[in-house]
Amino acid sequence: MFSIKRRFVLSAGAAIAAASLMSLPAMAQTTTIKISHQFPGGTMEQGDFRDRLTRMFAAEVEKRTKGSLKFEIYPGSSLMKTNAQFSAMRKGALDMSLVPLSYAGGEVPETNIGLMPGLVTSYEQGAKWKDAEVGKELSRILNEKGVVIVSWIWQAGGMASRGKPIVEPTDAKGLKVRGGSREMDMILKEAGSAVVTLPSNEIYAGMQTGAMDAALTSSTSLISFRLEEVSKALTTGRGKSYWFMLEPLMMSKAAFDRLSKDQQAAVMAVGAEMEAFALKAAKADDVQVANVYQKAGAQVVDLNDATVKRWQDIARTTAWKDFAGKNENCSKLLKLAEKTL
Known part of the structure; x- marks a missing residue:
């Protein structure tokens, strides 16, 4: 009788403890x-x-x-x-x-x-x-x-180059360039580039081996992935950029x-x-990247409003148009984004 009563008390206690744990708040x-x-x-x-x-x-x-x-x-x-x-x-x-x-x-x-x-x-x-x-x-x-x-x-982003600075669309003609997105690749193609597609953490190897001549990426990645070691020129994103x-x-x-x-x-x-x-x-980092590349001996240049507009004009008739035609969501997003210009 004692044993049965004891087992009952222990079982009841365990059940109460379990219920208490289950009732604890998620936090x-x-x-x-x-x-x-x-x-x-x-x-x-x-x-x-x-x-x-x-x-x-x-x-x-x-x-x-x-x-x-x-x-x-x-x-x-x-x-x-x-x-x-x-x-x-x-x-x-x-x-x-x-x-x-x-x-x-x-x-x-x-x-x-x-x-x-x-x-x-x-x-x-x-x-x-x-x-x-x-x-x-x-x-x-x-x-x-x-x-x-x-x-x-x-x-903001800029472009590191194994050769001359790439500022105007005409500067990209005949070069192998990484843009960073399908739409960015479209304006590079329109400018006469052959595009290279890969994530930013693979740019160094591509430029080191000559698989690409230049790459657009964020200022922070231009620093973190040490691209100044394989570049002779940098077009910065400080102040103005068509790459955000x-x-x-x-x-x-x-x-x-x-x-x-x-x-x-x-x-x-x-x-x-x-x-x-x-x-x-x-x-x-937009400022620091210029210092890093200058210290490494690279030529550093900035963009101005007129140059950004020339790239933007190409984008309107290529990348923007193509994106808007993808589906209803894309078309709506582009129209809403243009309201912030």
Whole structure:
């Protein structure tokens, strides 16, 4: 009799304990989020600002969620290949990534608007997108595709060259050039270039071997991937550029939806706060890249309004027209983006 009563008490106690654990709020449970990106790893204080941003973001979200969210960061495409990241987020196989949006253009045509030549020509204009109609529509489309934008990050870019500076469209004729997106490649083709398609972390090898003569990429990548070692000239993106890239910190919607409301709020709040850091760092790199290349002995030149307009005029009749004809979403996005010009 005693044994039966004792077993009953123990069983009841175990059931109560289990019920108590199940009733704990989601914030009390620990979830580990993996963040992947293609850029060199560093620390919160030093290195490529995009890697620093992911580390700062992770530390602050962990703090605000009292440790219920923890993060593992995989720089240098160490978790998965660069071009696989967006697709993996859509499928829920990757939690987060900071990746050029246009890299997903083959899978989701609408994302090519993130590197549309001449559509964004200043940081101030790019900053308008998030709260403008174009940003809301792009967010809606990405949500439907299974991805959430956490931080809106814009970067100006320039062109490193193994030979002469490439400033005017005529300068690109006959050269093998990496543009960075399908649409950027279109204006290069119109200018007479042979285009080379590969992610930014593979540019160094391409230029070193002569597989390409020049490459357009962000100021930060021009520095982080040490392209000054294989370049004799640089056309900068400081001040003016027809190459502005949307490179957001994104999260798989499947991973986002698994979080509690408080965790979601922390992720989005910290993501928004990181945008000021990204803007300041991107602008600083636009200046720093010129110093790095000058020190390496490269010829450094800047763009002016007239030159940017000549590239933009080519873009209107080639890349913009082609993009608008892709589907109804693309057409609508382009019209909304033009409102910010």
